[in-house]
Amino acid sequence: MTTFSRRSFIEASAAASALAALGGVAGLRQAVAATAQGGEQWVKSVCRYCGTGCGLFIGVREGKVFAVRGDKDNHNDGFLCLKGFLLPQILTAPDRCLHPLVRKEGKLVRASWEEAMALVAARFRESIEKYGPDSVAFYGSGQGLTEETYCANKLFKAGIRTNNVEGNPRLCMASAVGGYVTTFGKDEPMGCYEDIDHADVFLLIGSNTAEAHPIIFQRVVRRKEAKREVKVIVLDPRRTPTARIADLHISFTPGNDLAILNAMAHVLLKEGLVDEDFIAKHVTFGEGGEVNKSWEDYKAFLAEYTPAKAAAIAGCSAADIVTAARWFGERGKAAMSMWTMGLNQRTKGVWANNLVHNLHLITGKIGTPGNTPFSLTGQPNACGGVRDGGALSHLLPYGRLIANDAHRAEMEKLWGVPEGSLNPKPGLATVDMFRALERGDIKCLYVMCTNPGQSLPNVLRYRKAMERADAFVVVSEAFHPTRTSELADVVLPAALWAEKEGVYGCAERRYQLMEQAIPPAGEARPDFAILCDLAARLGYGKLLPFKTPADVWAEILTVCKGTVYDFTGMTRERLKEAHGLLWPLPTPGHPGTKRRYVRGEDPLVPADHAERILFYGRPDKRAVVWLRPQKPPEEVPDAEYPFYFTTGREIEHWHTATMTRNCRELANTNLESMAQIHPADAAKLGLRPGAPVRITSRRGSQVFRTKITDGAKPGVVFVHMHDPERMCNVITIDAVDPASKQPEFKVCAVKLEKV
Amino acid sequence: MVIAGVVIETHPGKAPEVAVRLAASGEVRVEGGDGDRRLAVVVSAATGAELERWAEALLRSDAAILGVFPTFVGQDGADPQQEAAASGRWSVPQ
Numbered sequence: 001m002t003t004f005s006r007r008s009f010i011e012a013s014a015a016a017s018a019l020a021a022l023g024g025v026a027g028l029r030q031a032v033a034a035t036a037q038g039g040e041q042w043v044k045s046v047c048r049y050c051g052t053g054c055g056l057f058i059g060v061r062e063g064k065v066f067a068v069r070g071d072k073d074n075h076n077d078g079f080l081c082l083k084g085f086l087l088p089q090i091l092t093a094p095d096r097c098l099h100p101l102v103r104k105e106g107k108l109v110r111a112s113w114e115e116a117m118a119l120v121a122a123r124f125r126e127s128i129e130k131y132g133p134d135s136v137a138f139y140g141s142g143q144g145l146t147e148e149t150y151c152a153n154k155l156f157k158a159g160i161r162t163n164n165v166e167g168n169p170r171l172c173m174a175s176a177v178g179g180y181v182t183t184f185g186k187d188e189p190m191g192c193y194e195d196i197d198h199a200d201v202f203l204l205i206g207s208n209t210a211e212a213h214p215i216i217f218q219r220v221v222r223r224k225e226a227k228r229e230v231k232v233i234v235l236d237p238r239r240t241p242t243a244r245i246a247d248l249h250i251s252f253t254p255g256n257d258l259a260i261l262n263a264m265a266h267v268l269l270k271e272g273l274v275d276e277d278f279i280a281k282h283v284t285f286g287e288g289g290e291v292n293k294s295w296e297d298y299k300a301f302l303a304e305y306t307p308a309k310a311a312a313i314a315g316c317s318a319a320d321i322v323t324a325a326r327w328f329g330e331r332g333k334a335a336m337s338m339w340t341m342g343l344n345q346r347t348k349g350v351w352a353n354n355l356v357h358n359l360h361l362i363t364g365k366i367g368t369p370g371n372t373p374f375s376l377t378g379q380p381n382a383c384g385g386v387r388d389g390g391a392l393s394h395l396l397p398y399g400r401l402i403a404n405d406a407h408r409a410e411m412e413k414l415w416g417v418p419e420g421s422l423n424p425k426p427g428l429a430t431v432d433m434f435r436a437l438e439r440g441d442i443k444c445l446y447v448m449c450t451n452p453g454q455s456l457p458n459v460l461r462y463r464k465a466m467e468r469a470d471a472f473v474v475v476s477e478a479f480h481p482t483r484t485s486e487l488a489d490v491v492l493p494a495a496l497w498a499e500k501e502g503v504y505g506c507a508e509r510r511y512q513l514m515e516q517a518i519p520p521a522g523e524a525r526p527d528f529a530i531l532c533d534l535a536a537r538l539g540y541g542k543l544l545p546f547k548t549p550a551d552v553w554a555e556i557l558t559v560c561k562g563t564v565y566d567f568t569g570m571t572r573e574r575l576k577e578a579h580g581l582l583w584p585l586p587t588p589g590h591p592g593t594k595r596r597y598v599r600g601e602d603p604l605v606p607a608d609h610a611e612r613i614l615f616y617g618r619p620d621k622r623a624v625v626w627l628r629p630q631k632p633p634e635e636v637p638d639a640e641y642p643f644y645f646t647t648g649r650e651i652e653h654w655h656t657a658t659m660t661r662n663c664r665e666l667a668n669t670n671l672e673s674m675a676q677i678h679p680a681d682a683a684k685l686g687l688r689p690g691a692p693v694r695i696t697s698r699r700g701s702q703v704f705r706t707k708i709t710d711g712a713k714p715g716v717v718f719v720h721m722h723d724p725e726r727m728c729n730v731i732t733i734d735a736v737d738p739a740s741k742q743p744e745f746k747v748c749a750v751k752l753e754k755v
Numbered sequence: 756m757v758i759a760g761v762v763i764e765t766h767p768g769k770a771p772e773v774a775v776r777l778a779a780s781g782e783v784r785v786e787g788g789d790g791d792r793r794l795a796v797v798v799s800a801a802t803g804a805e806l807e808r809w810a811e812a813l814l815r816s817d818a819a820i821l822g823v824f825p826t827f828v829g830q831d832g833a834d835p836q837q838e839a840a841a842s843g844r845w846s847v848p849q
Contacts, residue, residue, distance in 0.1 A: 011797055014760030015786040017827035018795035022762065022787065059829070067829035069760070078826055079762075085828035086803065218824070225767075225821075665803035 017069040017078065043517040044071065044579075046504045047084040048143070048497045049654045051377025052215050053506025054080050055579050058088075058498050058517040065091055065498055065518055074579040075193050075510065081214040083654060086663040091498060091521065093662035097480035098522025101491040108480075108491060113523065116490050117530075120446075121537035123472045123489075127443040128160060133423070135443045137164035137433050140391055141450035142172070142382025145502025145514070147552035148527040149385035151544050152448060153397070155531060158415045159540035163393050163402055163427030164442065168450045169386040170430040171457075172378040174740035175344040177387055179353020180375070182739075183361075183624050185617025186399060186564050187387055190596035191336070191372025192508040192582060196223055198370030199336035201327050202232045205257065205356065206342020206746075210241035211651035213376050216338070221245060231327045235260065236342065237646065238676075238718055239711040248323055251713050252314035254644045255633030255747040258348060261355035262630065263310030263318075264325040266302045268362060273329030275364030282613050283361050284622040291624055301627045313630060329363050334370025340378060341648065345745040349737045351628040358625045367598045367613045377507035379655075384505015388565055389556075393427030397556075398563040402426045414559050415543065429741035431457070431734050438465035444472045446534075448527055449494065451477075453484035454656040454727055457743040458699045458734035463487060476527055479658050483724050494527050495520035502528070502549045503575065509582045509593070511567065513575035528552065561586075564604060564617065633747035634735035635698070637715070641749035643681070644716040645697060645731055648746075653722035660722070673723035674707040675752070678714045682706060685754055692755035695719070697748050700730035703755055717752060721745075757803050760786075760827035761810075763794045769819040770794050776817065782809065792821075803828065 042057040045068075055074025059067040065088045072078035100116035101108040111119075127135045138156045140149055149167070156165045180187045196202075196219045209217040224230045224245060234246040235257055243249040252260060268274055285293035293301075307318035307325075328335050337359065343352040357373050365371040377383055390397040400407035408422040428436055434456060436442040445466070456462045466473050466487040475488040478496035485491045498517040505511045520526065528549050535544040546552045550572050560583075561568045567583040569590045575581065582592040584603055595601045597615055605614045615623045637643055652669045653660040660666040675693050677685075687693055687706045694703045695717060704719060704726055712718060719728040733748040761783075765773045770788045777796060778785050788794040800806040810823040 011758055011784075011799075014758050014797045014827045014829060015784075015795065018760035018762050018797065019787050022789050022793050022795050067827065069827040079824055080826070082807070082825060082828075085759075085825050218822075221822075663803075665807060668804060669807070 040066075042069070043498070043515050045498065045514045045517065046380065046512045047080060048087055048090070048380060048659065049083050050213055051142075051379055051382060051507045052076070052213050053380060053504060053510055053512060053580070054084060054215050055512065056080055056084060060517050063518055071579055075508075076215050079215055079218060081651070083652070083660060083666065086665060087497065089663045090659045091496060091518070093479065095479050095481065095662065096496070096521050096524075097477055097485070097491060097493040098524060099493055100523070101480065103489045108488070113525070116492060117533055117537060120474050120490055121534060124444050125538060127472070131443060133160050133162040134164055134427070135441065136160060136162060136446070137428070137437070137442050137444070138166070138446045138448070139430070139433065139450065139452060140165070140167035140386065140448045142167060142169045142379030142386050144381060144385055144449045144527060145500065145549065146381060146385045146389055146505060146556065147502045147549040148448070148531065149381075149389050149391045150397070150552055150556055151528060151531040151535070151546070153389060153391040154415060154543055155535045155540055157396070157423070158411075158417045158421060159535060159538065159543045161421060161423055163423050163425065164433060165391055165427060166393050166430045166433050167386045167391055168452070168455060169379065169382040170392060170742060171345070171455060171745070172341060173344060173375070173382050173387060174742040175346065175349025175353055175737055176375040178350035178737070178740035179357060182350060182626065183354055183357040184597075184615055188383060188509055189372065189374050189507065190367060191374045192594045193219065194594060195336050195370050195372045195374065196220055198334050199223060200227070200230055200333035200370065201330070201335040202230070203235070203324070203328055203335065203337040203356075203359075204232065204242060205235040205337065205339045206344070206352070207338055207340040207376055208236065208240040208242050208648055209338065209376065210244070212340060212378070212649045214651060216376065217242065233324045233327060237713045237716050241651075248320060248327070250316050250320045250324060252316045253713070254646050254716060255346065255348075255636070256314035256630065257343070258352055258355055258628060259305065259310040259313040259630040260316065260321055261352070261359065262302060262305035262628070263307045263321045264328065265355075265358055265362060266305045267307060267322050267325035268329045268359070269299060269302055271326065271329070273325070273331065274362045278364030279362060281611055282615060282622055283625055284620060285627065286624045287627040293627055298625055298627055305630075328359060334368065335360070335363070335365045336370055337373045338376050340376040342746055344742060346742075346747065347634045347735050347737050347744045348631050349742050350739040351626070351631070354626040354628050357623070361623050361625050367595055372595070375507065380506060381504040383507060383509070384503060384511055388505060393429055393433070396422070398560045398565045400563075417543070429736070431736050431741065431743055434462040434465055437468070437471055438462065440468065440470055443470065444474070446474045446476070447484060448476045451482050451484045451656040451658055453482065453487050454724055455721075455729065456734070457729055457732040457745055459727055459729035460700050461734070476530055478524065479662070482658050483656065483727070492530055493522060493524040494530065495524045499524065500526035500528070503553065510580040511570055511575065511583065512580045513572070515576070634744050635733055635748045637749045641697065641751050642715075643750050643752055645695065645748050645750040646716060646718050646746050647721045647728045647732060648718065650720045650722065653720070655722065657722040657724060661724070670720070671723060673704055673719045673726045673728055675704040676707045676709050676712050676718040677752070678712040678716070679708050679710055680714050681717075681752075682708045685752055687754055694753045694755050695731055695750050696753070697731040697733070697750045699733065702726055702728070702730045717750065756799055756801060757806055758797065758799045758829050759806055759825050761796050761798055762824045762826055763796060763820055764822040764824065765792045765794070765819045766821060767792045773817060773819050
């Protein structure tokens with residue numbers, strides 16, 4: 001019998017993994033053999049980071065996670081980015097929060113679970129009794145598991161009876177939701193990752209895909225390599241790594257892409273690249289909030305958006321706009337657009353989303369392989385847990401609305417609470433919620449699995465709100481300190497990723513079960529268990545009677561049934577076997593739905609429907625082309641603040657770096673936020689590489705070291721969002737999109753001073 | 756010791772000659788390939804950072820290589836002390 005040393009086992013696993021990525025079955029067999037003889041287990045799971053939802057296996061030996069490997073049978077084809085591969089390190093990080101902490105005499109000190117939970121329950125109960133249910137609030141996360149978020153949503157909305165339930169998807173995806181809902185009547189993309197393999201033209205706008213979604217980018221690269229004539233158009237003020245594969249990179253002044261998108265539509269119309277038949281059958285037109293316009297109105301609206309005018313507004317080339325439109329509209333070529341925070345984190349975010357959808361609708365490039373508008377998601381479960389689960393202040397689960405009487409009545413029945421229990425008034429959206437905390441209207445805030453003390457715009461203002469003496473802030477978090485837990489009155493140690501079980505739903509409507517691989521570290525508990533405990537202490541134990549996350553999932557299946565999300569066929573058993581399932585999936589035998597609204601694919605479109613598409617999300621069964629004029633950002637440069645300031649991601653880190661800074665290799669790479677400045681601007685300011693530069697907005701000021709790069713656009717300074725020490729959000733603006741309530745992280749005006 | 760499984764992507768048709776160069780370098784163990792543009796290799800290094808440097812150097816030095824993609828990263832030996840670069844020792848700007 002062969003004896004495997006740890007090293008030979010790891011080498012065998014590494015080889016098997018690489019060979020498996022090539023399709024080498026022999027490699028997999030070798031790994032299986034190694035597993036059998038080495039005593040290791042490989043537990044099927046999902047990456048903890050971005051919204052791509054890469055499948056992976058967690059390697060466990062002697063109760064510890066020693067490695068991960070990509071899941072060859074999942075959409076990521078066995079590939080993971082470096083962040084994913086380094087996930088094991090976060091489990092044993094030095095700043096894992098391993099026991100409850102309670103603030104005493106200004107300091108967070110160790111406490112028992114009983115002491116901490118008794119205090120949390122007492123403070124919440126006291127506030128509710130004294131000031132009413134809306135004096136408390138929940139702020140969750142697109143990183144919480146679906147079952148956890150569902151429990152919180154139910155506890156606060158149906159138990160405590162406040163709609164002050166928000167989450168960080170408000171900061172990243174709300175405008176995409178607004179775009180889908182206003183255009184198609186329902187949230188979430190109609191396409192899927194497989195569309196990448198069929199697209200002939202990619203329009204990447206407001207997305208540094210190469211760094212923020214590297215595995216999706218890799219798939220785009222593969223498509224381009226496989227078919228040489230595939231075109232990639234990148235619209236981004238900066239020349240990012242994504243632009244390296246661009247056939248056309250349009251750099252423009254931040255916030256002015258609405259003009260460019262309307263000008264592209266102008267060219268499509270002028271050059272006869274629109275699909276009149278599709279428009280006649282499937283499209284209607286609207287302006288403002290009313291669907292009251294015609295095709296002729298839209299043509300008249302577009303007349304003024306000449307490429308020359310748009311180019312003048314946006315500071316780009318008119319010829320490039322024409323080229324982009326021609327490539328996008330070329331008949332017989334499939335066009336896929338992808339976008340993320342560059343469009344969403346804007347005061348005109350919903351409008352920008354609408355304008356991307358417009359391009360697909362007027363060309364009919366939608367609903368066939370490779371033809372789709374596809375929003376990329378920032379977090380691993382923003383879609384599944386918060387958007388689909390309805391854990392925002394205006395939503396109820398699975399497409400239902402707080403403001404809709406029938407929807408509330410339906411949820412009251414499903415949740416077994418008396419008629420009229422659900423508050424008909426939507427709660428406060430994120431920025432308004434923290435302003436209510438600032439005013440003292442909200443007394444108790446429960447933060448789960450997120451870091452608003454670093455991630456909110458204009459963050460110093462809201463840090464002060466969290467520090468108020470009369471504000472009671474609970475943070476359930478796997479790490480301490482974070483920029484939020486340091487402000488908390490109580491810190492609850494939460495189990496992390498491999499330590500708990502639950503479902504994640506990624507950008508393409510793919511739901512995946514993460515199975516528990518190891519016990520929680522220290523005294524940490526899954527958020528599911530913490531919330532059930534809190535519910536019992538507050539007297540709402542009957543609302544959360546669950547023993548396991550699987551019990552929660554069983555209830556969720558009854559709540560999604562009959563909605564457009566219907567995934568009743570995703571039983572726990574099926575999720576365990578599958579490598580991701582795409583909803584709708586209404587029966588146990590259903591294969592899942594790659595493309596929504598499409599006859600023969602989407603079970604909600606009748607098989608005998610006369611047309612290939614049915615936009616069933618809207619009453620008239622038509623998607624809306626919206627007339628959305630160019631509008632500037634909330635704040636533009638002026639004499640006092642002459643530069644644009646914009647923020648984003650780097651490939652090595654994720655969000656507020658709570659996890660990635662706990663990986664040695666990542667902590668040593670690009671964690672420090674630097675001011676990325678064009679050489680011409682640096683020369684004018686007398687800045688040399690590494691020199692300190694103070695960036696000041698109307699809200700705050702922060703010193704960064706200078707990074708001079710010709711990838712920057714003149715007049716625009718970029719800082720990444722990950723650094724907990726040099727927080728870019730000291731500077732960003734907290735103005736929000738009036739429809740989605742999403743803040744405009746991506747654009748504000750600043751001045752730069754050599755320090 | 757960090758051990759990684761890596762797929763190396765090359766220009767079409769270049770994988771065999773890249774495999775020869777890699778094997779000759781002694782830095783990696785070539786496990787296989789598709790005979791066209793992809794190779795499966797195993798590489799080890801003292802630290803993850805060293806692995807990253809190796810990947811970057813490979814990309815710079817061999818024009819036939821388009822990309823280096825890890826498919827597995829494992830650690831041989833006990834977990835060394837983890838040093839978080841910025842674990843909560845921050846200041847609040849005014």
